[in-house]
C-alpha cells in the first residue's frame with residue numbers, strides 16, 4: 001500500500017520532522033494554513049480516527065500538547081487550533097490519520113471557512129439524535 005506518511009515514517013520520503021518517539025511522529029505541513037502548521041500522527045497506519053482503539057487515540061492526542069508547546073515557543077503564536085479530518089469530504093488529503101496543529105497570530109487574525117447559521121430547532125433535533133446514537137453504543 002502506498003502511503004506518503006508511512007514512507008515518511010520509514011524515511012523513504014523527506015519531511016520536516018519536528019518530533020519523534022517510538023510510536024509517533026510530527027512533521028511540518030507542506031501546505032500550511034499558517035506559519036508553523038504541523039501534523040502529529042501515529043507511526044502505525046490507520047486511515048481514520050474511527051479505525052483506532054480508544055487507547056491509540058489517547059496516545060495520539062497526548063502528543064499534541066507536546067508538539068503545540070514547541071510550536072508556540074518557536075513561532076511566538078498567540079494561540080492554536082487543533083484539526084483532525086476524516087474522509088475526502090472532510091478535506092482529508094492523506095489517508096493516514098493525523099492531527100493538525102495550526103498556530104494563530106493576533107496580528108493576522110483567525111480565518112475559518114464560512115460558517116452556516118443553524119436554527120435552534122434544527123440544533124435541538126440534531127443534538128438529541130446525536131445523544132441517542134452515542135448512548136446506544
Ligand SMILES: [Zn+2]
Pocket residue numbers: 003004005006007044045046095096
Ligand atoms: Zn500510512
